[in-house]
Amino acid sequence: MALKNQTEEHRKYLELLAREFPTQEATVTEIINLQAIINLPKGTEHFMSDLHGEYEAFYHILNNSSGVIREKVDMLFSESMNDRDRKNLCTLIYYPKEKLDMLVEVGLMSETWAKTTLRRLLRLARLLSSKYTRSKVRKAMPEDFRYVLDELLHAQPDEDQNRYVYHAKILDTIWETGSFRSFIYALTYLIKRLAVDHLHIVGDIYDRGPYAHKIMDRLMQHHSVDVQWGNHDVLWMGAAAGSIPCIINVIRNNVRYNNWEILENGYGISMRDFVTFAAENYQKDESKNALVKAINVMLFKAEGQAMLRHPEFKLEDRLLFDKIDPVKGIATLPDGQYEMNTTDFPTYDPDRPYEYSPEEEKIIEDWQWDFLHSEALQKHMDFFFSHGSLYKVMNGNLMFHGGLPMNEDGTFRPVTLRGKTLKGRAYMDWVDHLARICFRRRKLEDQDFFWFLWIHPDSPVTGRTIKTFERSYIDDESTWPEPQDPYYKLHRKKEICEKVLHEFGLDSPQSHIINGHTPVKVAQGDTPVRAGGKEICIDGGFCKAYQKSTGIAGYTLIFNSHGIRIKAHYPFQDIEHVLTTNADIDSVTTQVEMEPKRVMIGDTDNGQNLKQQISDLTDLLEAYRDGMIMEKK
Numbered sequence: 001m002a003l004k005n006q007t008e009e010h011r012k013y014l015e016l017l018a019r020e021f022p023t024q025e026a027t028v029t030e031i032i033n034l035q036a037i038i039n040l041p042k043g044t045e046h047f048m049s050d051l052h053g054e055y056e057a058f059y060h061i062l063n064n065s066s067g068v069i070r071e072k073v074d075m076l077f078s079e080s081m082n083d084r085d086r087k088n089l090c091t092l093i094y095y096p097k098e099k100l101d102m103l104v105e106v107g108l109m110s111e112t113w114a115k116t117t118l119r120r121l122l123r124l125a126r127l128l129s130s131k132y133t134r135s136k137v138r139k140a141m142p143e144d145f146r147y148v149l150d151e152l153l154h155a156q157p158d159e160d161q162n163r164y165v166y167h168a169k170i171l172d173t174i175w176e177t178g179s180f181r182s183f184i185y186a187l188t189y190l191i192k193r194l195a196v197d198h199l200h201i202v203g204d205i206y207d208r209g210p211y212a213h214k215i216m217d218r219l220m221q222h223h224s225v226d227v228q229w230g231n232h233d234v235l236w237m238g239a240a241a242g243s244i245p246c247i248i249n250v251i252r253n254n255v256r257y258n259n260w261e262i263l264e265n266g267y268g269i270s271m272r273d274f275v276t277f278a279a280e281n282y283q284k285d286e287s288k289n290a291l292v293k294a295i296n297v298m299l300f301k302a303e304g305q306a307m308l309r310h311p312e313f314k315l316e317d318r319l320l321f322d323k324i325d326p327v328k329g330i331a332t333l334p335d336g337q338y339e340m341n342t343t344d345f346p347t348y349d350p351d352r353p354y355e356y357s358p359e360e361e362k363i364i365e366d367w368q369w370d371f372l373h374s375e376a377l378q379k380h381m382d383f384f385f386s387h388g389s390l391y392k393v394m395n396g397n398l399m400f401h402g403g404l405p406m407n408e409d410g411t412f413r414p415v416t417l418r419g420k421t422l423k424g425r426a427y428m429d430w431v432d433h434l435a436r437i438c439f440r441r442r443k444l445e446d447q448d449f450f451w452f453l454w455i456h457p458d459s460p461v462t463g464r465t466i467k468t469f470e471r472s473y474i475d476d477e478s479t480w481p482e483p484q485d486p487y488y489k490l491h492r493k494k495e496i497c498e499k500v501l502h503e504f505g506l507d508s509p510q511s512h513i514i515n516g517h518t519p520v521k522v523a524q525g526d527t528p529v530r531a532g533g534k535e536i537c538i539d540g541g542f543c544k545a546y547q548k549s550t551g552i553a554g555y556t557l558i559f560n561s562h563g564i565r566i567k568a569h570y571p572f573q574d575i576e577h578v579l580t581t582n583a584d585i586d587s588v589t590t591q592v593e594m595e596p597k598r599v600m601i602g603d604t605d606n607g608q609n610l611k612q613q614i615s616d617l618t619d620l621l622e623a624y625r626d627g628m629i630m631e632k633k
Contacts, residue, residue, distance in 0.1 A: 038602030041561035043197025049516030052543035053209025065195035066556035087582035203230025203401030213266035227388035238450025403487035497534035523551030
């Protein structure tokens with residue numbers, strides 16, 4: 001931009017920029033730095049979804065960087081180390097404390113082994129750091145060993161081998177001062193940190209598995225992560241905001257999977273009174289668990305009240321709890337009468353079917369207080385809003401958990417919500433906006449909004465009619481199918497995916513939709529890559545309950561400077577098995593797409609920002625040289 005054509009606003013911006021870069025030398029230095037950065041290869045992005053509380057498998061995949069670390073170790077050391085030693089090195093990287101403890105216990109940690117291991121780990125760290133600036137690598141280093149690591153990683157050969165002697169002495173000193181263990185922790189952390197530049201979690205961290213709270217703690221420690229909300233995640237948001245239908249759904253999900261850990265130990269939700277209530281009021285001679293029967297009744301009362309509060313949701317056909325005959329064991333659905341699998345309804349009043357009993361009401365009030373005042377839960381939900389969103393567009397990819405409301409002909413279906421009728425991206429933006437407002441305000445109608453996102457066919461994270469009543473009380477499976485939004489059929493068509501991508505401003509041949517929500521049934525011949533490569537579904541069954549139908553145990557999608565590949569993981573046993581046998585998660589890699597040319601940082605979204613900074617700095621340099629802005633030496 002010629003200085004004479006600058007707007008007054010741009011001039012003021014340059015004057016502000018001059019405070020950070022007060023001289024020509026400082027400005028030139030930053031331009032050189034940014035030019036160098038945009039010509040480095042882009043960092044590696046990993047995508048995972050539908051973790052569903054399976055902490056150990058998730059934690060191991062974080063530690064082994066979805067198998068990338070093993071690949072790099074094999075590449076560097078296949079000729080100098082045997083397979084057993086390479087596996088030992090990998091396990092040390094994944095679990096340094098536990099592995100070192102085992103080696104000490106069996107007397108295998110000698111000085112020679114320690115120094116050899118340090119040299120190998122440093123060589124691996126140099127390889128992984130090669131695509132980053134020295135400044136970025138230094139910032140990634142644990143602070144206590146930053147200077148030493150920086151010295152060792154950036155060693156340059158010299159004529160008299162002075163550097164080699166210098167670095168050998170550093171390694172001697174690390175051992176002699178008893179710092180080896182701490183230094184290994186720092187070095188293995190750096191290796192894992194450099195292997196993955198950014199992590200995307202495409203929804204559904206919660207429910208089914210027992211340790212979603214541990215996954216959230218781990219994500220909050222991650223150096224660079226974002227989350228796209230899933231239907232189970234918004235259910236927990238609603239529970240944390242005090243929504244009674246959401247709270248009861250959360251309790252029900254965890255009761256059904258026998259997950260007491262997350263409720264009682266993770267978030268301090270007391271279950272004692274409920275367990276006593278169910279045992280004292282529900283029959284013990286039926287096949288159904290008394291806890292499940294008790295929570296089902298409370299659920300249909302809570303959801304019935306919400307449906308009656310919101311006729312605009314148009315869920316009248318789901319008001320079914322007032323249409324049961326608990327004496328005869330008959331339920332009347334819109335298409336006829338069906339036999340129920342229980343007649344055990346001790347708190348059901350046919351005159352007031354959606355009214356809680358006094359005991360139920362007290363339990364629910366206590367739960368609501370627990371959810372609203374759980375410090376750990378509120379902290380985790382805040383993280384969802386600070387690092388998450390309904391969807392994300394980044395580096396040519398569109399990420400969301402579920403889908404967009406569509407008509408059968410592939411057009412975006414308008415949805416009326418909170419006084420606005422919107423479709424496509426505008427609807428997604430509105431839902432995201434409402435979620436943030438409702439979580440902070442927490443009025444009854446705000447709490448009900450999260451229940452809408454959990455239950456409603458128009459919800460972009462759910463997109464189906466949920467048949468909890470039929471699946472709970474009717475054994476006739478013809479009543480169980482849950483009609484889905486047309487999107488979930490249409491997204492397998494390339495032209496539909498291109499239409500969706502265009503709606504979000506993505507028209508590149510290398511753009512993709514990346515989502516989860518619907519498990520990929522590999523065992524039945526399904527594939528995660530669809531629509532001519534335009535849509536990639538990465539729900540591969542981290543949840544153990546789904547692994548029989550998916551045939552695998554989760555996916556990681558990897559997008560690096562060379563292209564996109566997907567890793568299908570097979571079931572993970574446990575961390576102890578890894579430590580004792582050096583077993584790793586078995587993964588099968590499939591190349592999805594190769595980039596026509598290597599992707600550099602300058603080609604990424606962040607690269608575009610850096611190019612704009614270079615342009616602004618160039619204008620500042622010109623202003624200095626023309627005397628329009630004075631240097632502050």
